[in-house]
Amino acid sequence: MTAATHSSSFPAAADSADAVLLGLDPEQRDVATTLTGPLCVLAGAGTGKTRAITHRIAYGVRSGQLMPASVLAVTFTNRAAGEMRGRLRTLGAGGVQARTFHSAALRQLQYFWPKAIGGDVPRLVERKIQLVAEAGARCRIRLDRNELRDVTGEIEWAKVTQTVPADYPAAALASGREAPRDMAEIAQIYGTYEQLKRDRSMIDFEDVLLLTVGILQDRHDIAEQIRSQYQHFVVDEYQDVSPLQQRLLELWLGDRDSLCVVGDASQTIYSFTGATPDHLLTFRTRYPQATVVKLVRDYRSTPQVVHLANGLLNQARGRAAEHRLELISQREAGPDPVYAEYPDEPAEAEGVAGRIRDLIAAGVPAGEIAVLYRINAQSEVYEQALADVGVPYQLRGAERFFERPEVKRAMLTLRGAARSGGNDPLVDDVVGLASQVRAVLSSNGWTTEPPTGSGAVRDQWESLAALVRLAEDFARNRPHATLGDLTVELDERMAAQHAPTVQGVTLASLHAAKGLEWDAVFLVGLTDGMMPITYARTDEQVEEERRLLYVGVTRARLHLTLSWSLSRAPGGRASRKPSRFLNGLRPGSMAAGSRAAGAVEGGVRKRGRRGPVLCRVCGKTLTEAGELKLMRCEDCPSDMDEGLYERLREWRAGQAKELGQPAYCVFTDKTLMAIAEAAPAEAGELSMISGVGGRKLDRFGADVLAICAGEEPESGAVDDA
Numbered sequence: 001m002t003a004a005t006h007s008s009s010f011p012a013a014a015d016s017a018d019a020v021l022l023g024l025d026p027e028q029r030d031v032a033t034t035l036t037g038p039l040c041v042l043a044g045a046g047t048g049k050t051r052a053i054t055h056r057i058a059y060g061v062r063s064g065q066l067m068p069a070s071v072l073a074v075t076f077t078n079r080a081a082g083e084m085r086g087r088l089r090t091l092g093a094g095g096v097q098a099r100t101f102h103s104a105a106l107r108q109l110q111y112f113w114p115k116a117i118g119g120d121v122p123r124l125v126e127r128k129i130q131l132v133a134e135a136g137a138r139c140r141i142r143l144d145r146n147e148l149r150d151v152t153g154e155i156e157w158a159k160v161t162q163t164v165p166a167d168y169p170a171a172a173l174a175s176g177r178e179a180p181r182d183m184a185e186i187a188q189i190y191g192t193y194e195q196l197k198r199d200r201s202m203i204d205f206e207d208v209l210l211l212t213v214g215i216l217q218d219r220h221d222i223a224e225q226i227r228s229q230y231q232h233f234v235v236d237e238y239q240d241v242s243p244l245q246q247r248l249l250e251l252w253l254g255d256r257d258s259l260c261v262v263g264d265a266s267q268t269i270y271s272f273t274g275a276t277p278d279h280l281l282t283f284r285t286r287y288p289q290a291t292v293v294k295l296v297r298d299y300r301s302t303p304q305v306v307h308l309a310n311g312l313l314n315q316a317r318g319r320a321a322e323h324r325l326e327l328i329s330q331r332e333a334g335p336d337p338v339y340a341e342y343p344d345e346p347a348e349a350e351g352v353a354g355r356i357r358d359l360i361a362a363g364v365p366a367g368e369i370a371v372l373y374r375i376n377a378q379s380e381v382y383e384q385a386l387a388d389v390g391v392p393y394q395l396r397g398a399e400r401f402f403e404r405p406e407v408k409r410a411m412l413t414l415r416g417a418a419r420s421g422g423n424d425p426l427v428d429d430v431v432g433l434a435s436q437v438r439a440v441l442s443s444n445g446w447t448t449e450p451p452t453g454s455g456a457v458r459d460q461w462e463s464l465a466a467l468v469r470l471a472e473d474f475a476r477n478r479p480h481a482t483l484g485d486l487t488v489e490l491d492e493r494m495a496a497q498h499a500p501t502v503q504g505v506t507l508a509s510l511h512a513a514k515g516l517e518w519d520a521v522f523l524v525g526l527t528d529g530m531m532p533i534t535y536a537r538t539d540e541q542v543e544e545e546r547r548l549l550y551v552g553v554t555r556a557r558l559h560l561t562l563s564w565s566l567s568r569a570p571g572g573r574a575s576r577k578p579s580r581f582l583n584g585l586r587p588g589s590m591a592a593g594s595r596a597a598g599a600v601e602g603g604v605r606k607r608g609r610r611g612p613v614l615c616r617v618c619g620k621t622l623t624e625a626g627e628l629k630l631m632r633c634e635d636c637p638s639d640m641d642e643g644l645y646e647r648l649r650e651w652r653a654g655q656a657k658e659l660g661q662p663a664y665c666v667f668t669d670k671t672l673m674a675i676a677e678a679a680p681a682e683a684g685e686l687s688m689i690s691g692v693g694g695r696k697l698d699r700f701g702a703d704v705l706a707i708c709a710g711e712e713p714e715s716g717a718v719d720d721a
Contacts, residue, residue, distance in 0.1 A: 017063035020055050020091060028052040030293045031260075032059045035066065038287035039260040040280070044325040045309070045554035046300025046517070049262050053234055054084060056260065058091035066232055068095030072252070074104055075236040080515065084236070097230075101245050102205050105212040112222050116215045125197065125204045128152055135192035141185050144445070145405060146460040150180035153273075155190050159206035160242040160274040165191035176538055177272075180457055209244050216251040227254045238263035238283075242274040257287060265320035266313055269511060269548045271540075277320055298327040298554075300517055302334030303664055305560050309553045310665075311585045314695055318543045328661070331557075336668075339586045340563040344572060345525075346473070348565040349385035352522050355561060356505055357389050359520050364559070366392055368519035370506040372552050374530050377462030379507050380470075382524070384493060392504035396512050402494040406460045410444050410467055411490055418483040436483055437471035450534075473569055510552045520559035523552045526579040527564045546581050562586070584693035630674050631690075638677060645676035647707050655700070666700065667691060679708050 021029055031041050031052040043049035057073065060066030073088075073096060075081050084098040097104070113121045125131055132152045136143045143151060154172070158164075163171040168190055169183035179186060197203060203211065216223040233252060235241070238261040241249070253259060265277040284290055298306050306329040313324040338355075342348035352371060360366055371382050371393075380401040386393045401407060417440045438446065446464040451457050467490075474486055506518065525531070532545035553560065562582065566574035583589045632638070649672060656663040667675070671691030680686040686704060687697050703713035 017059050020059045020062055024052070024055060025297055027293055027295050027297065028055065031295070032056040034291050034293070035060045035063075036258070038257045038283070038290040040283045040287075040290050040292045041260065041262040041295060042292065042323070042325060043262050043264055043295040044298060044327045045264065045267065045551070046298040047295035047327070048297075048299055049295060050080075050084065050087065050236070052295060053236065053260065053262055054087040054091060054093075057088060057096055057234065058093040060232070061093040061096070068093055069097075070229065070231040071096045071234070072104060072230040072232075073098040073234040073236070074101050074249075076100060076240055077515070078103075080236065101248065102208055105248060106208050108226060109208055109212050109215070112215060112219075112225075116219050116222055120201075122197075122201045122203045122207075124208075125202050128204050131196055131202075132189065132193055135189045135196055138192050138196075139185070139188045141181070141189060143181075143189075146445075146457045147180055150457055151186055151189060154179060154186050155193060156206055157272070157274050158190060159204075159210065160244045162210075162244055162247070165194065176541075178535060206244070209248055213244065213248050213251060216248075223251060223254065226252060227256070231256070232258045232260075234260045234262070236262050238280045239265050239268045239277040240270055240275040241279050242276070244274075246279050257289075259287075264325065265323045266316070266325065266547055267514070267551055268320055269514065269544060269551055271544055281319060281323055294325060296325050296327050298329045299331070300557055301327075301329060301554060302331050302558055303329040303662060304334055304336050305329070305553065305556050305558075307665060308337050308560070308585060309550055311693070312546060312550045312553060312581060315581070315584065316543060316546055318540065320547070321543065333664075334558045336670075337560040337562060339582070340561060341578070342563065342565040343574065344567045344570045345381055345565045346385075346570060348524060348563050349381040350388075352382065352524060352561070352563060353385035353389045353391060356386065356391055356520075356522070359559065360391065364519055366505050369522075370508060370513065370516075370518040370520070370555065371522045371524055372508055372510050372513050372555065373523075373525050374510060374533055374548075375462055376509055377466055378525050378530075380463075380466050382507055386505060386507075393507050394504040396506050396508040401463070401466070402490075404463055406444065406463050407467065410441055410464055411487070411494075413440055413444055414483065414490070415487050418487050433475040433481055433483060433486060434468070434472040437486070438468055440483075441468060469569065476569075476571075510548045513555050514551055517555050517557060519557050520561075521552065521556035522561045522563065523549070524563050525565070526562055526582065527576040528578070528580055529576070531579045531581065549579070549581050584695070587690040630670060630677065638673070640673055640677045641679055642676075644679060644708060645672060648672045648676060648704070651703060651707055651713060655703075667696070675704060675708070680705065681708065 021032055024032060025048075028048055028051060031039070032055045035056070041049065041052065043052070053073070057066065057071055060071075061068050073081075073084055075084065075098070078100060081098050081100050081103070085094075085096075088094060088096050088098060099107075110121050113119075129148050129152050132155065133143060133148055136148070136151070154168075154177070157177070158168050158171065161171065161175075165187045168187040172179055172183050172186075197207070216226070230252060233249065235249065240263075249259075261280065261283060263277070263280040265280055268275065268277040284292065301309070306327045310326055313321065313326075316324060340348075340351060342351055356366075356369055356371075359369060373379065373382070379395060383393065383395075383401055402411075414437065417436070438448075441464050444464060445460055446468060447461070450461050450465070470490075471486055474489055475481060478485065506513075506516075508516075510523075526549075531549055532542045536542050536545045564576065564578045566576050578586060578589070630638075648667075652663050652666045652672065655666045659665070668691060671689065674689045674691065675686070678685065678689055680689065683697060683701055683705065686692055686701055687694075692701075706713045
């Protein structure tokens with residue numbers, strides 16, 4: 001039974017508390033009925049955490065243990081807070097406050113300001129970036145639009161980590177931040193920005209939290225008034241709290257412990273904003289008497305998707321990884337994840353668009369399909385590919401490519417250059433169209449090497465680099481084209497990509513996809529350098545990239561495709577490598593920590609995947625995951641040892657029973673077939689079989705090799721099965 005089929009409400013007449021518990025699984029029920037003391041809910045992706053905590057609140061209200069007005073539930077987005085309020089109303093607990101940290105603090109600040117400070121509440125800054133620009137100008141530091149956005153982000157980070165302007169450079173260095181400008185300059189702009197707000201009696205959203213914290217720390221009477229109203233707190237997405245939000249929560253609580261927190265350290269992907277999972281991971285230290293409930297029954301994704309998600313986390317390192325949750329799918333089996341390798345980026349986009357068109361033809365609504373990428377600049381080639389096959393799409397969390405300010409400016413510059421002499425074919429032939437475009441766009445901020453760090457400056461460069469690549473491809477296909485021809489091509493592309501946004505395929509960055517889900521998800525551009533991104537240098541940064549991919553995988557309910565391209569442009573050198581995070585998970589790859597492909601293991605040379613994988617029977621190129629496991633087409637004759645296959649199945653059944661997991665978690669049927677066909681005699685041969693990663697080789701290798709040799713496995717599971 002999936003979460004969707006659980007009873008999410010009950011008849012209005014059924015007003016008993018127990019009615020709220022109907023349809024909850026055992027762990028969700030534990031959450032709902034634990035109403036006293038601190039409670040920490042470790043909830044994996046797709047495990048129904050919102051369902052559990054809303055039913056908990058409703059159960060407390062209906063049983064008389066919680067007064068609706070005494071409960072404050074906080075989360076991080078207005079969308080999540082709205083969804084929570086809607087569910088609570090349905091469950092008969094409509095009087096409960098469900099808000100974001102900022103909106104809850106703003107209400108309190110507006111109410112208590114006259115009493116605590118006096119006079120009118122300062123006005124909220126409507127457009128922070130304009131005030132930062134003015135602060136920069138007063139410091140005689142010129143910032144372009146993208147630098148403004150990045151510096152504004154640095155100021156926001158400093159404030160949520162409670163860092164004052166004078167301390168910003170040291171704090172930023174200690175945190176390993178990639179500052180968009182000299183850190184001393186940012187500190188100067190930050191200080192001037194704060195002074196401008198004070199002079200004009202204005203506050204920003206970070207001030208809302210800071211001022212509320214200040215009032216509650218200084219005015220114990222006001223703090224006690226708030227504590228007398230709110231006696232029970234629920235915090236969703238607790239892995240994303242900042243130090244400032246944690247301090248506010250502590251002041252709301254006082255010396256009480258009536259707190260329920262919900263989170264998953266494996267979904268911490270916003271550390272660059274100041275979010276930290278430390279408060280979630282140390283909850284038991286701060287509250288030794290806390291009840292901890294783990295939600296691991298995944299109602300969203302098929303066993304195949306969940307198996308891949310678990311495999312990703314099994315390779316993770318670091319503190320968050322020590323607290324990872326092993327998900328167990330509650331859905332029926334679905335298709336295996338598809339791993340697709342393409343020669344170049346346009347081929348990857350065309351391949352993805354073709355697969356999407358086929359899914360839509362098979363009945364999957366366009367609105368239930370998503371293409372997820374690491375950075376927004378990757379969207380353009382997918383916008384074009386989907387437009388080419390007539391598939392509607394919508395961009396989430398970013399402007400459409402041709403509507404981005406830097407792209408608009410670049411196109412204006414290119415048109416101006418075309419009008420002022422860039423239309424001469426002779427000049428174009430000598431200089432080269434691509435070289436002309438590079439020269440023109442260098443005035444807009446394009447450089448041969450990308451800027452260091454992330455943020456808006458990097459996004460701007462990526463957008464301009466996409467235009468340069470487009471020009472290179474255009475010149476390759478039309479050697480005598482002029483700059484004017486290119487601008488016509490750009491205008492036509494811009495017009496063609498105005499696809500309908502209703503029920504369209506979602507194009508989004510992995511960060512923007514957090515909290516969402518689709519029937520079919522395409523994770524694209526999964527190469528080292530993009531996933532993990534090149535500027536993820538420390539172990540902690542690389543692990544956050546792995547968690548970002550995990551979030552992407554767990555957005556898929558049924559269909560999941562992971563793809564990469566070996567070169568940027570058609571005919572380019574195939575120098576790219578698939579993401580290291582897929583090692584040991586994708587067909588033909590080695591587990592993380594193993595020797596590099598080509599190394600000798602157990603006397604057998606490992607084969608790296610270079611170029612297409614061919615069927616060992618008929619020579620046809622293999623593309624489907626199941627065929628790649630077997631190294632042959634599904635309909636090609638098999639030389640499998642049927643007796644060995646049955647013995648392996650019996651052993652697997654015993655292992656699965658002993659581990660309390662589905663049989664496919666030990667080995668899938670396809671992997672068992674591949675083992676029975678290869679009949680490996682030693683660990684090196686076994687490790688070459690797709691689906692036998694390093695972890696499974698260590699765990700099950702001795703048993704499997706014993707069975708292949710006609711001996712009894714050490715576990716004795718065959719006899720017990």
